[in-house]
Amino acid sequence: MTTLTDINELANNLLVERLTINDLELQYQAFIDANPQLVALTDQITEHKVQKEEIQQKLLTTMQEADLRSWKTEKCTISRAKRQTASINPAYRVSIEKKLKAGEIIDGWELSSTEYISLRFPKKQ
Secondary structure, three states: OOOHHHHHHHHHHHHHHHHHHHHHHHHHHHHHHHOHHHHHHHHHHHHHHHHHHHHHHHHHHHHHHOOOOEEEOOOOEEEEEEEEEEEEOHHHHHHHHHHHHOOOOOOOEEEEEEEEEEEEOOOOO
């Protein structure tokens, strides 16, 4: 049973966490203001991550169109890889939950495939 003390304690804990987060955010902002190079580096990292994702997607598309499974360069081997995951079809969710609670075996799962680029680098000797 929940008591007023429990609720007050949770409310106080929430307030402490919010104040702590606020204080940490102020400290973080002060650090950023004192170190403008950090902002520039963060922006560069973000920009290069976006470029990497775009190039990686273009490479995957190009390899798919050329029906290439892998490509070897002096620096690495690039392969198309596939990851498959099972997920429940949302249209069946409620009925599946009811059947699962009743202990029945369920159909209605979907298999999703995601193709991605895998890089393998040669071992240094």
